[in-house]
Amino acid sequence: MAQGSIQDRWSTWLLQTRFAGDPERKRAFEEYLFPVRDRVLANADVQKGDVLLDIGAGDGLIAFGALPLVGAEGKVIFADLSQVLLDHARFLAEQMNLLDRVGFACLSADDLKGIPEASVDVVTTRSVLIYVPQKEETFREFYRVLKRGGRVSIFEPINRFSWPWLAGTYLGIDVQSIESTAAKLRTLYERLQPVEADPMLHFDERDLVRHAEQAGFSEVHLEYRVTIQPNKPSRWEHVLHSSGNPDIPTLREAIDQTLTLPEAELFEGYMRPRIEAGAGVLREAVAYLWATK
Numbered sequence: 666m667a668q669g670s671i672q673d674r675w676s677t678w679l680l681q682t683r684f685a686g687d688p689e690r691k692r693a694f695e696e697y698l699f700p701v702r703d704r705v706l707a708n709a710d711v712q713k714g715d716v717l718l719d720i721g722a723g724d725g726l727i728a729f730g731a732l733p734l735v736g737a738e739g740k741v742i743f744a745d746l747s748q749v750l751l752d753h754a755r756f757l758a759e760q761m762n763l764l765d766r767v768g769f770a771c772l773s774a775d776d777l778k779g780i781p782e783a784s785v786d787v788v789t790t791r792s793v794l795i796y797v798p799q800k801e802e803t804f805r806e807f808y809r810v811l812k813r814g815g816r817v818s819i820f821e822p823i824n825r826f827s828w829p830w831l832a833g834t835y836l837g838i839d840v841q842s843i844e845s846t847a848a849k850l851r852t853l854y855e856r857l858q859p860v861e862a863d864p865m866l867h868f869d870e871r872d873l874v875r876h877a878e879q880a881g882f883s884e885v886h887l888e889y890r891v892t893i894q895p896n897k898p899s900r901w902e903h904v905l906h907s908s909g910n911p912d913i914p915t916l917r918e919a920i921d922q923t924l925t926l927p928e929a930e931l932f933e934g935y936m937r938p939r940i941e942a943g944a945g946v947l948r949e950a951v952a953y954l955w956a957t958k
């Protein structure tokens with residue numbers, strides 16, 4: 666974190682809550698993220714000398730990964746809604762002596778003000794569109810700022826595949842014997858993120874293709890990947906103190922808001938050993954989309 670920065674909800678979540686503040690969990694998550702980053706960049710067909718715009722750059726997963734690919738002649742622009750995260754990325758770039766090869770833009774994905782028309786070779790984005798209500802406008806902006814022949818490369822979770830969770834399950838674990846308690850927690854999260862209205866849930870992979878085509882991209886590819894597999898063992902404290910996104914409470918906070926003390930003890934007593942043993946099933950879907958102007 667850059668010295669002296671004031672936290673905002675995005676930086677707090679991205680740099681802390683998403684990993685429950687635990688470096689070990691951060692490392693485990695990076696094991697998942699690095700291949701995703703490499704895939705997004707490979708789909709973008711990044712060339713030496715390219716100007717690459719990374720939308721919702723966060724702490725720079727994709728943007729820093731792109732720097733060796735664009736080379737000394739190229740440039741990477743970190744764009745994000747959060748000035749705190751941009752300051753953080755600038756601080757990291759300065760530490761790595763990279764300031765002459767990067768730019769920073771504080772903006773929203775659906776309004777790329779300040780980025781001229783046909784000025785970049787590549788637009789990348791990972792897990793950002795899910796937070797943007799105006800997805801159609803966002804694709805139109807990607808198209809506008811790309812040069813002819815420029816590429817966009819996107820990775821997004823398709824949360825509609827797995828949410829709402831199946832009745833009688835919690836985190837993929839069979840909770841039928843404590844269902845009335847578990848249902849209170851599920852209902853809280855379902856109320857906070859209604860499927861038809863929430864930007865994280867109101868779209869699927871076909872909408873991404875439609876938006877890209879309607880924005881004018883001449884060539885569009887999408888790969889949809891579903892994973893259903895046994896959960897991996899996790900530390901209960903990690904699960905308790907992390908949240909899936911900045912708009913929802915951690916499980917600890919949800920328990921405190923929703924359950925009585927005996928219910929909380931019942932829920933934690935049931936879930937903890939199962940989480941730590943890796944019981945239950947993970948269900949997720951993701952989409953990679955890449956397109957050419």
Ligand SMILES: C[S@@+](CC[C@H](N)C(=O)[O-])C[C@H]1O[C@@H](n2cnc3c(N)ncnc32)[C@H](O)[C@@H]1O
Pocket residue numbers: 675676679720721722723724725726727744745746747750772773774775790791792793796797
């Ligand atoms: C899940 S993080 C992904 C960060 C980064 N792309 C990565 O791959 O690690 C989502 C990022 O999108 C940014 N963001 C959220 N809404 C945005 C918007 N409307 N426009 C631009 N960035 C946004 C957040 O500040 C955050 O940095």
